[in-house]
Amino acid sequence: MATVTMTVNGKSVSGEVEGRTLLSDFVRNNLNLTGTHIGCDTSQCGACVVHVNGKAVKSCTMFALEAEGSSVTTIEGMANPDGSLGTVQQAFQDNHGLQCGFCTPGMVMSAAALLEENPNPTETEIREYLEGNICRCTGYHNIVKSIQAAAAAA
């Protein structure tokens, strides 16, 4: 076991982990931030996307120890300071961009990273950017619409 320290959602945290502990497991099990979801074991589904130093990362593709000293944002860190839903989150609610909600945290984190890179993406750019996030409920139609709405609202 080793100690890892990082900043998560603006707070300094540390925990004891094994070398094989994934960042996704650290966030869920050590920090009890269960908004980050695990939907596969081959880094395909994107339910576990978080931001590490501002970049969207599938947290199952990193060991927790690799995030030593990093700044990590999870879905729990995406709300406005007053606790209300942030712009991207609100756009998803307004446009029915989610159904069961399981892929949603990863979708929101990917969407936020996309809008950071490209504030006015086309539909094609949105669809291509989301290639690494699988949703089984929405057919992506309203996810695309939500991201377009978030872009317009920003």
Place this chain on the structure above:
Amino acid sequence: MSDKGIGASSKRREDVRFLSGNGKYTDDINVRGQKYVYFLRSDLAHGKINGIDTGEAASMPGVTGIFTGEDFAEVGGLPCGWQVTDRFGEAMKEPAHPVLAQGKVRHVGDPIAAVVADSLEQARDAAEAINVDMEELPAVIDMKSAVAGGTLVHDELETNLCYDWGFVEENKEAVDEAIKNAHHVTTLELVNNRLIPNAMEPRVAIGDYDASNDESTLYTTSQNPHVIRLLMGAFVLQIPEHKLRVVAPDVGGGFGSKIFHYAEEAFCTLAARKLRVPVKWTASRSEAFISDAHGRDHVTKIELALDGNGMFQAIRTDTYANMGAYLSTFSTSVPTWLHGTLMAGNYKTPLIYVNVKAVFTNTVPVDAYRGAGRPEATFQLERVIDKAARELGMDPIEIRRKNFIQKDEFPYATPVALEYDTGDYVATMDKLQEIADLDGFEARASESRKKGLLRGLGINCYIEACGIAPSNLVGMLGARAGLYESATVRVNATGSITVMTGCHSHGQGHETTFPQVIADMIGISEDQVHIQHGDTSNTPMGMGTYGSRSIAVGGAAMVRATEKIIAKAKKIAAHLMEASAEDIELKDGSFSVVGTDKSVGWGDVCLTAYVPHNYPLDQLEPGLEETAFYDPANFTFPAGAYACEVEVDPETGKVDICSFAATDDFGNVINPMVVDGQVHGGIAQGVGQALREHAVYNEDGQLVSGTYMDYSMPRADDLPSFVVDHSCQTPCTHNPLGVKGCGEAGAIGSPPAVVNAVLDALNKGGYNVSHIDMPLSPSRVWSAING
């Protein structure tokens, strides 16, 4: 369109917790002191277990317990919920389905042993140290070979045939005769490809036992916790309901795969009792691929007889339906009552005969997946109609229109036992032609040709049967359960309402849409109504959510309970206003005496019910809480017409979906935004089936497509935005909301549209191809083009 209540696109209140990371899914639950379960699963499709040595594993660090089939020899097997009677009046073959393998393994993924340890890693490490002496047996994978004999999946059955079902058996001779004498017969042989449902949340089970009161609790990813409690408690573990609580909290999608009672649920519940510690199992995705029930997997020959005018005369089908290695909970009903009864589609075919042979193979059990039987029926019917139109030189829309059941012919009794209450198939087709801009197709095809691409248009119709019922009828057909739904409406003292429903929401949005109905009925705001579901300890016995039944059956139960509430509240209001209850009117949350200016508010009446100082205690009980159980008189029959346009690259065989339009008649609609979303998701799954998804077994019974690297899920860049419309509404005549259900339509109606479109593109491009089996991968399309 309303801005509140029924008909309003109210934003979903549950989204706030899902979007902020506060959803509470089963894997988010951790019970103090819990241990972790790892299942050692068979890596062979078929094998005889000669011995299991757990000695070394048991001594490994952190191991609390190791279980094998012997430990479960005394408990029941997993039950099948539907007994099918075959053509000859015999009951289906029903083999035992043990919790852990007993003597034999029958599919890759069959659980052999389970380790409980302090950590998942320790459990996994110990499982690897279990020594299983296994003798490999030949695997039976192909259904027709399985029926031909040889290796048996279940030795004691002496056959791999579960049943040979004929429907309607009395029609058989007349159908044979009509086909023999027909002007034209179109024949099509096809495969309805095996799929894996792939809800994004893998299954989880947590067993907990409280020795202080001898109560077990199971937290599980289920669409129907009451059904799990009944099946597991009564048939597997013999735990009575009052000592067993089943909780299905937020569930990350189901699509049918979370209806069934699975071995892992029984295991965790029993292991927690035996070990006196909570035990938790979370499926990995790889494990889900080989342990979640799969869907579809039919091999069918369909014949359609037509007269010289293109009118349908008779249909005969011959289907092999894969059951997999064991009978999953509702597996046997899917190819029979949910498939054969749908073969009339939207058309007036006078004679129909359906034969289904259900077959055991060394594969994962197959059961209901979104649509369940209805997609299989729709696909073969709508494909054979398209093929017939091509053979007869008829327009695919015209041939359908000619054969439609007309609006004034409802209620319409089909030759396959259903009575459709309402529908207007001409209207949905008219609407489709408008929203899909079919008149503009030629211009778009011309643009595609300039790019060297072949453009095709696929049209099809569908009908589905939702809210399967009534209970006494399904009981006669073999169901071992009732199919009512329940609701308790509890009005609180200050007027807010808690509704406890036996339905379960796992993406459907019940927490938002159910309150819309009550808010309308009483005239209070939606946010005063809270929906409670998913816990057997605080909801009435209900059958859960599947088969697009929640609003049609569960919503109806809620309406009935609310009607009782209103009737009692009117009596209280009458007392307060010294009037007769018959003269009381409820409007906008206020009770008034008709013809006077006297009124009393909803809140005052509710408070009076719970603080009954001025109250007719000699005539009326205090309190305001009512329960209703609703058992529908019939199925509901949503129907619609879909259009898909594709571009096919003849050089590579790659298919792109250019547009997809859907018109659906769902009867009355509670929340149009939610309904649109259900259709979008259904279409995506149907397009996935048509173009990408396929659970492939090799001849040894290994699942070749066992990860997301190999099983091709539709992604955002594989799909277009959809055009959907549900403005054609013929309300259901037999439920109080006039609703029909919308959950499965998209998945039922879309695969034939896609396949018809690709074949249209190829044929218009000069390639004479009559059929390609799904999924229409580039290699399959290219091979068809290149002969």
